[in-house]
Structures are given as structure tokens and as C-alpha cells.
Amino acid sequence: MTNPILACRGCGATKPEPDGTPTDLFTSLHCGDCPPWTCDDCGQTCSMQEPCQCWIVLDGMSIADIKAVFAADGTFNTNPEGGR
Numbered sequence: 001m002t003n004p005i006l007a008c009r010g011c012g013a014t015k016p017e018p019d020g021t022p023t024d025l026f027t028s029l030h031c032g033d034c035p036p037w038t039c040d041d042c043g044q045t046c047s048m049q050e051p052c053q054c055w056i057v058l059d060g061m062s063i064a065d066i067k068a069v070f071a072a073d074g075t076f077n078t079n080p081e082g083g084r
């Protein structure tokens with residue numbers, strides 16, 4: 001018995017088990033099933049079909065690439081050792 005994995009915070013979508021997509025590691029803020037939302041950063045209405053300029057589309061990226069994005073951004077610590 002495993003808990004469902006939250007795949008999307010926008011619409012609350014879950015999946016029963018890891019399926020090899022980026023949401024295994026990072027809960028998506030929005031997914032293709034979400035209704036259009038208003039971006040907190042730029043205030044524009046955006047959707048998966050028409051994302052605003054602040055939205056980084058993680059679909060299609062490898063997990064390594066995604067980790068690099070978060071590491072470069074400094075908002076997600078992929079190295080708990082701290083590196084120094």
C-alpha cells in the first residue's frame with residue numbers, strides 16, 4: 001500500500017506510483033489538465049498551451065537537466081552536503 005504521489009499542485013492531480021516523469025521528483029505547479037491560471041510573477045493569464053515568459057516548461061527535459069535548472073537558480077538544493 002503506497003500513498004498516491006501528488007503530481008500537480010494546481011489541480012491536485014495524483015498518480016499511484018513513480019512513472020519516470022519529472023513529477024517523480026518535483027511536484028508540478030501546473031499540468032496540462034489545469035485550467036488557465038494567473039501567473040503570480042507577471043499577472044498574465046497563462047496555460048500549458050500558452051505559457052507566460054516566466055514559466056519554465058519542464059516537460060521533455062531530462063531529470064538531470066531539471067536538477068541543473070534548479071541548481072543554477074539557487075532555489076533548490078540538490079546537494080545536501082552544501083559543497084563547501
Ligand SMILES: [Zn+2]
Nearest residue numbers: 008011031034
Ligand atoms: Zn494540474
Ligand SMILES: [Zn+2]
Nearest residue numbers: 039042052054
Ligand atoms: Zn508569468
